[in-house]
Amino acid sequence: MKISSYHHAIQLARPFTISRGTRTHCDVVRVSIQYLNDTAQGECTPYPRYGESVDSVMAQVEYFSQPLSILTPQAARTALQTMPAGAARNAIDCALWALEAKQAGGQFPQQQFSIKPKIETAMTVSMANLQSMAAQAKEYVENGATLLKVKLDADEVIEKTRAIRAAAPKAKIIIDANEAWQTLNLVTVFNALAKLNVTMIEQPVPSGQDHLLTGIPHPIPLCADESCHTRAELDALIGCYEMINIKLDKTGGLTEALALEKQARAAGMRIMSGCMLGTSLAMKAALPIANNAEIVDLDGPVLLGSDIDDKLTYQNGAIVV
Numbered sequence: 366m367k368i369s370s371y372h373h374a375i376q377l378a379r380p381f382t383i384s385r386g387t388r389t390h391c392d393v394v395r396v397s398i399q400y401l402n403d404t405a406q407g408e409c410t411p412y413p414r415y416g417e418s419v420d421s422v423m424a425q426v427e428y429f430s431q432p433l434s435i436l437t438p439q440a441a442r443t444a445l446q447t448m449p450a451g452a453a454r455n456a457i458d459c460a461l462w463a464l465e466a467k468q469a470g471g472q473f474p475q476q477q478f479s480i481k482p483k484i485e486t487a488m489t490v491s492m493a494n495l496q497s498m499a500a501q502a503k504e505y506v507e508n509g510a511t512l513l514k515v516k517l518d519a520d521e522v523i524e525k526t527r528a529i530r531a532a533a534p535k536a537k538i539i540i541d542a543n544e545a546w547q548t549l550n551l552v553t554v555f556n557a558l559a560k561l562n563v564t565m566i567e568q569p570v571p572s573g574q575d576h577l578l579t580g581i582p583h584p585i586p587l588c589a590d591e592s593c594h595t596r597a598e599l600d601a602l603i604g605c606y607e608m609i610n611i612k613l614d615k616t617g618g619l620t621e622a623l624a625l626e627k628q629a630r631a632a633g634m635r636i637m638s639g640c641m642l643g644t645s646l647a648m649k650a651a652l653p654i655a656n657n658a659e660i661v662d663l664d665g666p667v668l669l670g671s672d673i674d675d676k677l678t679y680q681n682g683a684i685v686v
Contacts, residue, residue, distance in 0.1 A: 366441065367399040368430035368457065372419045376670040381642065382492040384518035384545035385414065391642040391669060394422045396456035400438055403467045407459030407650065409452035409614050410641035414591065417452050425453035433457070438464045442620060450595050450617030458618025459650040474619075475686075478653040484684045486655075487514035487539060487662040495521060495528050503532040509681030512537045512564075514662050518545040523557045530561045537564045539660060544571040544591055551581055559584040565660060567610060567637070568592065578605040588637050588660075595621055596628050603632055610637040610662075611654050613647070622654050635659045642668060645676040652686065 375391045382388075396407045411417035429448050433441040442461040448454055459473075466476035474480060488510040490501045502513055513536050515529055522540075529538065538561070546554065546569040558566065565586050570577045572591040588608035592598060594615040602609065609629050616622040626636055638655035640648060643665045655661045666672045667679050678685040 366434050366436070366438065368396065368426070368434055368460075370394055370396045370423050370426040370456070372423065375644070377642070377668055378670050379668075380491070381489075381668055383516045383541070384492065384543040388642070392419050393643055393647070394419060394426070394452065394456060395646070396426055396460045398438070398457070398460045398464050400464055400468075403464055405460050405463035405467055405473070406646060407456040407461075407463065408643055408646040409456035409459075410643045410647065411452050412614060412641060415451065415615075422451075422453045422456075425449075425451070426457060429453060429457060438468070445618070446620060448617075450615070450621060452614045454617035455613045458620050459613065459647075462619055462650070474649060474653050478656065480652050480656050480686050482686055484652070484655050484661055484663075484686065485512055485682060486664050486679070486684050487512045487660070488664050488682060489514045489662070489668065490516060490529065492516040492518065495525050498525055499528040499532040502529040502536070505682070506533045506536050510536060511682045512539070512660070514567075514664075515540045517542055519549055522546075522549070522554055523561075526558060526561050526563065539563070539565040539567060539588075539662075541567040541590070542569045544568055547571055547574060547577065551578070551583075555581070555583045555585055565608065565637075575602060575605045586635070590639065593625075596625050599625070599628055599632065599634075603634070606634070608635040608637055608659070610639040611658075612639045612641065613651055613654075614641050619650055619653060622651075626654055626657070637661070638663060640665045644669065644673045646673050648677055648684070652684075655684075 411422040463473035466473035488505040567588040568590040586607040589606040590610040593609045636658040637660040638658040639662045
């Protein structure tokens with residue numbers, strides 16, 4: 366096998382802001398694997414929060430590729446699971462899945478999985494002032510969105526949510542705090558958000574401080590994101606969260622994501638299928654998880670200024686496969 370990678374920078378459709386800062390472009394790394402007469406690709410997004418950069422991920426891809434290149438695709442995917450999880454492993458793993466589908470005469474992931482023809486996905490409301498966020502929400506629902514994901518820090522949590530609820534009275538709302546609420550009175554915040562009919566709250570406290578949630582009554586289900594990468598973290602989160610957000614860039618690929626989903630279900634936890642900013646190439650790889658997830662947030666391509674040619678269709682708040 367020949368394994369190579371390259372960097373691709375993509376301008377965002379508009380600035381994207383979360384509690385950790387604002388982005389105006391997205392950097393992805395694509396891995397291409399050639400085996401016999403077939404070539405397949407995978408995509409990942411290096412994430413600084415996890416100590417990743419374009420350079421570090423491309424260096425990892427090169428390092429991982431050396432022992433894998435002498436193996437068959439099936440054997441390489443098995444061997445890959447012994448390497449550290451993260452964006453680099455994800456891109457290689459997904460490219461190997463796609464390669465196996467091509468060898469079987471099909472298309473990934475439809476070749477290996479029964480994907481529903483239509484999957485509801487959240488549309489993300491980027492963090493901004495109250496008026497701008499309400500306007501974003503209104504724009505989305507007017508275009509058919511039924512599920513909104515709202516990015517918030519610790520400021521004006523209730524006020525912004527109330528404004529978004531007024532702008533989107535019928536939409537389901539999930540809130541992503543991105544680890545920013547450790548200084549808030551969580552009981553008060555949770556109860557106030559419950560009155561606004563919020564469906565779920567994602568990662569309210571920093572990773573490693575999940576114990577702060579133990580014993581706190583919360584009428585709204587909580588979802589672990591930054592705190593849950595692979596099966597290794599799962600046991601410590603039981604009792605703190607009811608749901609986990611499975612992202613392939615965290616799990617290190619679809620192979621571990623499927624194993625994590627199975628183990629989380631066995632522990633009685635529900636599943637969210639999430640993503641980093643990325644193109645339809647990355648979103649397609651996550652569809653096997655999204656297919657059965659209670660909440661799906663795979664709107665990455667909607668936030669970009671451009672996408673791949675063979676892109677997914679986003680219509681009325683859903684992915685049309």
